[in-house]
Amino acid sequence: MSNAAQKRAIQNYRARLTQRGFTRFEVMALEADRELIRSLARRLAEEGPEAEQVRSAVKTAVAGNTPKPGNILTALRRSPLVDADFDLSRTREEGREVDL
Numbered sequence: 001m002s003n004a005a006q007k008r009a010i011q012n013y014r015a016r017l018t019q020r021g022f023t024r025f026e027v028m029a030l031e032a033d034r035e036l037i038r039s040l041a042r043r044l045a046e047e048g049p050e051a052e053q054v055r056s057a058v059k060t061a062v063a064g065n066t067p068k069p070g071n072i073l074t075a076l077r078r079s080p081l082v083d084a085d086f087d088l089s090r091t092r093e094e095g096r097e098v099d100l
Contacts, residue, residue: 002010014024022045029037043054076082 017024027037040054040058044051044058
């Protein structure tokens with residue numbers, strides 16, 4: 001086993017993680033999914049919009065719910081181009097004359 005100094009170091013490390021809001025737990029899965037689950041856990045432990053997107057996608061996949069129709073407006077509002085100042089106006093032209 002490990003000595004007293006190693007046990008104390010592990011306890012201190014886990015206490016710091018608990019202060020940051022992390023919790024240890026055991027997961028039973030196939031050996032083939034080991035890296036997938038580890039990378040998912042790493043991504044979920046991060047803060048930021050990418051972690052929230054992954055969290056939302058996993059929740060949706062696990063729950064089996066499909067997104068409600070009509071949420072295109074919500075998706076557009078989350079776009080990084082929301083505050084962009086684009087000039088999308090165009091000039092009106094009469095067109096060309098066609099000889100029939």
